[in-house]
Amino acid sequence: MDVTVEDKGKVQVLSVNGRLDSSSAKKFKAAFEPLAKTGHVCFVINLSDVEFIDSAGLGVMVSALRKVNKKGGDVKLAEPRDSVRMLLELTRLHQVFDIYDGLSDAVEAFA
Amino acid sequence: MDVTVEDKGKVQVLSVNGRLDSSSAKKFKAAFEPLAKTGHVCFVINLSDVEFIDSAGLGVMVSALRKVNKKGGDVKLAEPRDSVRMLLELTRLHQVFDIYDGLSDAVEAFA
Amino acid sequence: MGERRIHFRIESDLDQVPLIGMVANKLCSLAGFDEMQTYQIELCLVEAVTNSIEHAYEGKPGLPVEVDFILQRDRFRFTVRDYGRAMAHDELNRDISEIFKDNTECAICELSSSGRGLAIIQAIMDAVFYSSTGECNVLVLEKLLAPDESEYCGDSA
Amino acid sequence: MGERRIHFRIESDLDQVPLIGMVANKLCSLAGFDEMQTYQIELCLVEAVTNSIEHAYEGKPGLPVEVDFILQRDRFRFTVRDYGRAMAHDELNRDISEIFKDNTECAICELSSSGRGLAIIQAIMDAVFYSSTGECNVLVLEKLLAPDESEYCGDSA
Ligand SMILES: Nc1ncnc2c1ncn2[C@@H]1O[C@H](COP(=O)(O)OP(=O)(O)O)[C@@H](O)[C@H]1O
Ligand SMILES: Nc1ncnc2c1ncn2[C@@H]1O[C@H](COP(=O)(O)OP(=O)(O)O)[C@@H](O)[C@H]1O
Numbered sequence: 001m002d003v004t005v006e007d008k009g010k011v012q013v014l015s016v017n018g019r020l021d022s023s024s025a026k027k028f029k030a031a032f033e034p035l036a037k038t039g040h041v042c043f044v045i046n047l048s049d050v051e052f053i054d055s056a057g058l059g060v061m062v063s064a065l066r067k068v069n070k071k072g073g074d075v076k077l078a079e080p081r082d083s084v085r086m087l088l089e090l091t092r093l094h095q096v097f098d099i100y101d102g103l104s105d106a107v108e109a110f111a
Numbered sequence: 112m113d114v115t116v117e118d119k120g121k122v123q124v125l126s127v128n129g130r131l132d133s134s135s136a137k138k139f140k141a142a143f144e145p146l147a148k149t150g151h152v153c154f155v156i157n158l159s160d161v162e163f164i165d166s167a168g169l170g171v172m173v174s175a176l177r178k179v180n181k182k183g184g185d186v187k188l189a190e191p192r193d194s195v196r197m198l199l200e201l202t203r204l205h206q207v208f209d210i211y212d213g214l215s216d217a218v219e220a221f222a
Numbered sequence: 223m224g225e226r227r228i229h230f231r232i233e234s235d236l237d238q239v240p241l242i243g244m245v246a247n248k249l250c251s252l253a254g255f256d257e258m259q260t261y262q263i264e265l266c267l268v269e270a271v272t273n274s275i276e277h278a279y280e281g282k283p284g285l286p287v288e289v290d291f292i293l294q295r296d297r298f299r300f301t302v303r304d305y306g307r308a309m310a311h312d313e314l315n316r317d318i319s320e321i322f323k324d325n326t327e328c329a330i331c332e333l334s335s336s337g338r339g340l341a342i343i344q345a346i347m348d349a350v351f352y353s354s355t356g357e358c359n360v361l362v363l364e365k366l367l368a369p370d371e372s373e374y375c376g377d378s379a
Numbered sequence: 380m381g382e383r384r385i386h387f388r389i390e391s392d393l394d395q396v397p398l399i400g401m402v403a404n405k406l407c408s409l410a411g412f413d414e415m416q417t418y419q420i421e422l423c424l425v426e427a428v429t430n431s432i433e434h435a436y437e438g439k440p441g442l443p444v445e446v447d448f449i450l451q452r453d454r455f456r457f458t459v460r461d462y463g464r465a466m467a468h469d470e471l472n473r474d475i476s477e478i479f480k481d482n483t484e485c486a487i488c489e490l491s492s493s494g495r496g497l498a499i500i501q502a503i504m505d506a507v508f509y510s511s512t513g514e515c516n517v518l519v520l521e522k523l524l525a526p527d528e529s530e531y532c533g534d535s536a
Contacts, residue, residue, distance in 0.1 A: 019243075022272045023236040052243065052261070054268050055342055059335040069330045083261035090345055091338055095325045130400075133429045134393040163400065163418070165425050166499055170492035180487045194418035201502055202495055206482045228398055231386040241385055241406070248405040249398070 003031035011042045011110050013103070017049035020057035028060045036064070041073020044106040048079035053087060065097065074098070078106035114142035122153045122221045124214070128160035131168030139171045147175070152184020155217040159190035164198060176208065185209070189217035226293040234275040234285040234304075242289060243268045246300070253293050254367065262346045263298065263365055269339040270302040270361050278306030278359060297348075299364045308354035318344055383450040391432040391442040391461075399446060400425045403457070410450050411524065419503045420455065420522055426496040427459040427518050435463030435516060454505075456521045465511035475501055 001024035006013040012035050020028060032043070045061060047053075065075040076098045080088065088094040100106035112135035117124040123146050131139060143154070156172060158164075176186040187209045191199065199205040211217035230245065232238040246267045250260040267289065274287045288303040321341040325333065344350055349364040387402065389395040403424045407417040424446065431444045445460040478498040482490065501507055506521040 019240050021240065021243075021268060022276070023239055052240075052264065052268075054265055054272070055336070055338040056272065058338060062333050063335040066331060066333060066335070083258060086258060086262075087265070087342070090322065090342065092322045092325050096330060096333065130397050132397065132400075132425060133433070134396055163397075163421065163425075165422055165429070166493070166495040167429065169495060173490050174492040177488055177490060177492070194415060197415060197419075198422070198499070201479065201499065203479045203482055207487060207490065226395060226398060227390065228395070228402070229388040233384070238383060238385070241383060241409070244405060244409060245385070245402050248401060252398070252401060 001027055003028055005031055005035065008107055011044055011107050012040050013044045013046055013107065015046040015049065017051075019052040020050050020060070021052065021054045022056035025056045025060045028057075029063075032060075032064050036067055041068040041071045042110045043068060043073070043075045044078050044103065044110075045075060046078050046103050046106075047081070047084055048103070050081065050084055053084050055091075058087065058091060058093060061097070062093070074110070076100060076106045076109060078103040112138055114139055116142055116146065119218055122155055122218050123151050124155045124157055124218065126157040126160065128162075130163040131161050131171070132163065132165045133167035136167045136171045139168075140174075143171075143175050147178055152179040152182045153221045154179060154184070154186045155189050155214065155221075156186060157189050157214050157217075158192070158195055159214070161192065161195055164195050166202075169198065169202060169204060172208070173204070185221070187211060187217045187220060189214040225295075228291045230289045230291075232271070232287050232289075233283065234279045234281075234287055235283045236272065236275060239268055239271050239275070242271060246289075246291070249291050249293070250298065253298055255298070255365075259365070263300075266343045266346050266363055267300060267302070269343055270363065273309075273339055274302055274304035274306065274359075274361075277309065278304040280307065295367075297364050297366050299362065301363070302361045303358055305358050308356075308359050309352060313340060314344070314350060314352055316341070382452075385448050387446045387448075388443050389428070389446075390440065391436045391438075391444055392440045393429065393432060396425055396428050396432070399428060403446075403448070406448050406450070407455065410455050412455070412522075416522070420457075423500045423503050423520055424457060424459070426500055427520065430466075430496055431459055431461035431463065431516075431518075434466065435461040437464065452524075454521050454523050456519065458520070459518045460515055462515050465513075465516050466509060470497060471501070471507060471509055473498070 001016065001018040001020060004015045014031060016028065043064065061075065068075060078100045080099060088097065088099065098109065100109065112127065112129040112131060115126045125142060127139065154175065172186065179186060189211045191210060199208065199210065209220065211220065230242060232242055243264050247260055247264045250263045255263065271287055275281065279285045286305065290301045292299045318341045321338060343363065347363045348366045351362040353360050387399060389399055400421050404417055404421040407420045412420065428444055432438065436442045443462065447458045449456045475498045478495060500520065504520045505523045508519040510517050
């Protein structure tokens with residue numbers, strides 16, 4: 001799993017690939033936390049290359065959301081595969097995260 | 112693994128799919144032997160759908176060849192994948208079997 | 223043909239979990255499950271193995287986690303065995319709908335970042351059993367095959 | 380990261396061999412081997428497990444064959460263990476070039492339909508060891524990774 005960060009001005013896009021699970025969750029935190037510390041509150045997680053996600057993967061996304069939500073920000077999700085979308089729906093987290101089919105739609109939603 | 116037989120007049124085409132190994136070799140024999148018994152001596156083994164072959168798979172092809180070779184017949188191989196071709200070359204059986212890239216070329220070679 | 227069974231053992235290290243997850247994925251697609259079902263079963267296995275490592279062994283490395291995959295005519299069963307601390311008796315009796323409750327916007331600060339693993343397993347699998355003998359703990363998970371899939375599984379190659 | 384290791388056990392039944400072969404295939408492609416190398420390693424594992432079933436156990440079903448896959452930084456190693464009759468000491472010392480000798484047309488009637496398994500293993504793997512303690516027999520097979528492949532393997536996900 002790798003996380004790449006793209007600075008789109010107001011919005012930070014975190015693109016994750018591979019498996020977002022208990023063994024890689026710390027890598028996600030290591031990418032997210034320095035950005036949150038420097039005051040960023042608007043995030044898009046690009047899930048298009050995430051092949052597998054488990055409850056620990058959901059967990060790091062929820063903590064990210066909680067952290068920025070307090071400061072008036074948001075974490076939006078873009079381009080989840082069917083399997084990831086299924087898990088978001090099963091756990092009812094699709095009611096908490098805004099989910100977009102296109103990455104640019106997710107970024108523009110912050111405008 | 113499955114074997115389907117096609118009667119092309121003089122030539123019998125045995126199309127094998129899946130894995131030709133020690134657990135499926137008997138299925139190959141069960142398809143080949145009745146044909147050999149009824150006097151057929153010209154065979155093409157269509158390997159295009161064989162994903163995996165091991166020494167037991169080579170073994171049943173060699174026995175088939177031995178059986179018909181004595182009666183002036185032949186077993187030709189058609190459309191092996193790269194991996195199967197590698198194994199035929201490694202074991203030097205490519206010197207014993209005529210191997211064709213196209214199924215129809217193999218059948219026509221008996222004309 | 224009869225059942226097919228394969229036994230695995232990994233050490234209690236989260237880095238080993240993807241490996242066994244991917245093996246499960248492969249076995250499920252061979253068993254004829256579609257892509258979504260395959261993901262769901264892999265997910266349940268990953269949740270179960272992760273729980274053995276994190277909870278039964280409290281994160282201690284080098285301890286055995288054993289998985290058996292058993293493919294029967296009408297069902298796919300797997301068991302996850304550890305030799306650590308047993309799960310509390312009522313963990314598997316919690317109300318799933320409470321864990322996956324409707325989330326309204328204003329409750330984001332109350333959302334938990336954990337505690338969804340067992341509920342995911344219970345929502346996905348057709349049967350879930352847990353037993354603990356003091357020496358070892360076994361979680362048994364079953365998914366039924368659709369009739370045509372079990373026919374497919376009957377073929378040995 | 381350190382080595383990754385996974386342990387499997389199947390029963391001595393030829394119908395179980397494809398399963399473990401396909402698992403090996405999956406692990407090899409995860410380890411970064413290309414399609415041809417992956418086939419070759421799967422082939423060697425299948426030959427080795429088949430030999431344990433057919434020769435060490437003389438075809439008797441229900442007996443354990445254990446396989447360990449060990450992925451290290453620079454090599455992929457697997458071991459096949461059985462508890463049956465040991466292999467004769469000189470089987471692994473036979474001259475491969477004798478088994479894979481040039482075949483001329485006229486010799487077809489002399490071609491053997493068996494006896495190629497160990498020679499295939501020796502031709503493909505980088506290292507082959509066999510040891511027998513009286514109680515159990517272990518065949519160890521190793522394939523070295525190309526430098527860039529071992530780099531790929533270093534990534535945990
Ligand atoms: N295999 C296990 N052994 C011991 N305790 C377990 C096991 N699995 C789950 N538990 C207990 O059940 C609780 C809920 O587990 P779960 O729903 O998977 O969420 P999480 O693992 O995120 O806490 C865990 O916090 C733990 O106390
Ligand atoms: N795991 C094993 N245990 C005992 N004997 C073995 C084992 N593997 C191979 N052998 C012996 O070595 C011989 C050659 O094996 P191999 O080259 O694989 O060909 P085949 O299995 O077709 O005979 C076998 O016939 C058997 O006598």
